[in-house]
Amino acid sequence: MCGIFGIFGHPEAANLAYLGLHALQHRGQESGGIVSVDGGRLHSHRAMGHIADVFDTRTLAGLPGTAAIGHVRYSTAGTSDVRNAQPFAVEYVAGVIAVAHNGNLVNAVELRARLEAAGAIFQTNADTEVIVHLVAHAREADPVARIIAALRQVEGAYSVLFVTGDKLIAVRDPHGFRPLALGKLHDGWAFASETCAFDLVEAAFVREVAPGEMIVVDSEGLHSSRPFDLPGVPPESFCVFEHVYFARPDSRVNGQSVYRVRERLGRRLAEEHPIDADVVIPVPDSGIAAAIGYARASGIPYDMGMIRSHYVGRTFIEPQQSIRHFGVKLKLNAVREVLDGKRVVVIDDSIVRGTTSRKIVTLLRGAGAREVHVRISSPPTLFPCFFGIDTPTRSELIAASHTVEEIKRYLSCDSLGYLSQEGLMAAVEAGPKGAQRFCDACFTGSYPVRIESHQGNLVRLGATTGGRA
Numbered sequence: 235m236c237g238i239f240g241i242f243g244h245p246e247a248a249n250l251a252y253l254g255l256h257a258l259q260h261r262g263q264e265s266g267g268i269v270s271v272d273g274g275r276l277h278s279h280r281a282m283g284h285i286a287d288v289f290d291t292r293t294l295a296g297l298p299g300t301a302a303i304g305h306v307r308y309s310t311a312g313t314s315d316v317r318n319a320q321p322f323a324v325e326y327v328a329g330v331i332a333v334a335h336n337g338n339l340v341n342a343v344e345l346r347a348r349l350e351a352a353g354a355i356f357q358t359n360a361d362t363e364v365i366v367h368l369v370a371h372a373r374e375a376d377p378v379a380r381i382i383a384a385l386r387q388v389e390g391a392y393s394v395l396f397v398t399g400d401k402l403i404a405v406r407d408p409h410g411f412r413p414l415a416l417g418k419l420h421d422g423w424a425f426a427s428e429t430c431a432f433d434l435v436e437a438a439f440v441r442e443v444a445p446g447e448m449i450v451v452d453s454e455g456l457h458s459s460r461p462f463d464l465p466g467v468p469p470e471s472f473c474v475f476e477h478v479y480f481a482r483p484d485s486r487v488n489g490q491s492v493y494r495v496r497e498r499l500g501r502r503l504a505e506e507h508p509i510d511a512d513v514v515i516p517v518p519d520s521g522i523a524a525a526i527g528y529a530r531a532s533g534i535p536y537d538m539g540m541i542r543s544h545y546v547g548r549t550f551i552e553p554q555q556s557i558r559h560f561g562v563k564l565k566l567n568a569v570r571e572v573l574d575g576k577r578v579v580v581i582d583d584s585i586v587r588g589t590t591s592r593k594i595v596t597l598l599r600g601a602g603a604r605e606v607h608v609r610i611s612s613p614p615t616l617f618p619c620f621f622g623i624d625t626p627t628r629s630e631l632i633a634a635s636h637t638v639e640e641i642k643r644y645l646s647c648d649s650l651g652y653l654s655q656e657g658l659m660a661a662v663e664a665g666p667k668g669a670q671r672f673c674d675a676c677f678t679g680s681y682p683v684r685i686e687s688h689q690g691n692l693v694r695l696g697a698t699t700g701g702r703a
């Protein structure tokens with residue numbers, strides 16, 4: 235769970251990268267960084283924290299040049315380390331190179347062991363560093379040929395940006411797990427995980443980088459090639475969870491508006507799990523678009539039954555006396571005027587461990603809700619993700635070990651309904667792109683890249699770029 239942004243051919247490259255990363259902040263809040271290129275030299279600044287805290291006018295002034303790449307990294311407790319902050323920038327035998335990666339390599343452990351046996355010294359525990367070493371170890375003279383040789387050895391999810399002394403290179407893995415879009419900005423070019431970043435910097439969306447495509451940008455323009463096409467492998471496995479939860483609703487990913495997809499998920503949910511109720515409310519912000527869809531399809535009025543605080547920081551002072559449900563109350567508060575005496579349908583995008591939903595049900599009842607009906611705009615989350623979404627192990631996924639009825643009892647709601655797998659696919663495929671292949675392994679367990687199983691536990695997981703899995 236990371237966001238990447240790149241820009242080539244603009245006098246304010248680092249400032250625009252800063253803005254682009256700001257728009258991608260939802261994809262990672264642990265650390266941020268930008269590497270700029272000026273006269274063949276790299277300049278780098280990376281730190282822990284949100285983009286607005288990582289950079290100020292002084293640090294941005296230290297990033298001269300007309301090309302830059304940037305990264306925001308997802309936060310997970312205990313694994314925060316500025317050494318893992320990206321982009322990684324190195325000098326090696328063929329020059330300078332920096333890399334910013336969104337995704338998760340599934341064979342990073344084997345590759346790292348092989349590289350270490352050959353003498354490589356790793357400075358981080360991120361899988362992305364494997365890519366840097368593979369580039370450095372490649373036999374080819376040309377940096378672009380080295381990148382191709384390196385990425386041909388990695389498996390899994392990678393939407394990745396590189397800068398060298400005179401080029402910006404964008405690559406999407408052959409499955410296209412994670413998004414990556416190309417934009418035009420005056421005489422320059424931009425790349426971003428999501429199009430919402432283009433809106434902020436006023437770049438025009440040109441198209442998505444295709445699965446398996448490499449785009450090299452240099453002073454002569456764009457050069458597209460497909461060095462990573464895999465024979466016999468289903469070409470496209472875009473992450474359906476980007477549509478369900480992860481991407482921002484004002485973005486277009488995989489050819490369609492995230493907002494429209496979520497609204498359709500909500501409409502379909504209303505058809506599959508209707509209920510007599512007085513009000514439809516979202517869990518803000520993740521449930522908003524689906525709740526609007528549910529309300530429209532069901533005819534039940536939509537209202538904001540909870541308000542989210544946008545100022546919840548990473549650290550807060552725990553009260554001395556224990557306050558029940560403190561964590562969720564810090565983030566969400568109920569609006570009694572909307573809920574009191576009402577039969578409430580509450581919409582969220584997913585249930586992972588079940589702890590949030592359980593607290594939300596208690597919160598709504600505490601504000602007077604007479605009935606609470608939980609509706610989830612995706613199927614039960616049954617399997618962990620190995621391709622860049624931070625999910626806990628199977629044993630922590632409540633739906634992996636409990637029936638819907640058991641989960642309903644745990645949440646202590648009056649009814650619970652999940653969208654079906656068919657409903658999910660119908661909603662995403664009702665868009666302009668029509669029928670297509672997605673990675674839906676978190677719901678089905680059908681992983682597009684083989685993940686080896688050992689005694690019932692899925693192994694073969696590299697250190698992630700995006701936190702624990």
Ligand code: AMP
Pocket residue numbers: 479517520582583584585586587588589590591623624625
């Ligand atoms: P839980 O308490 O574990 O059931 O959390 C469920 C909530 O987490 C839902 O409101 C989702 O919007 C949100 N969510 C779903 N997937 C993720 C994820 N990979 N990382 C962080 N939050 C998530």
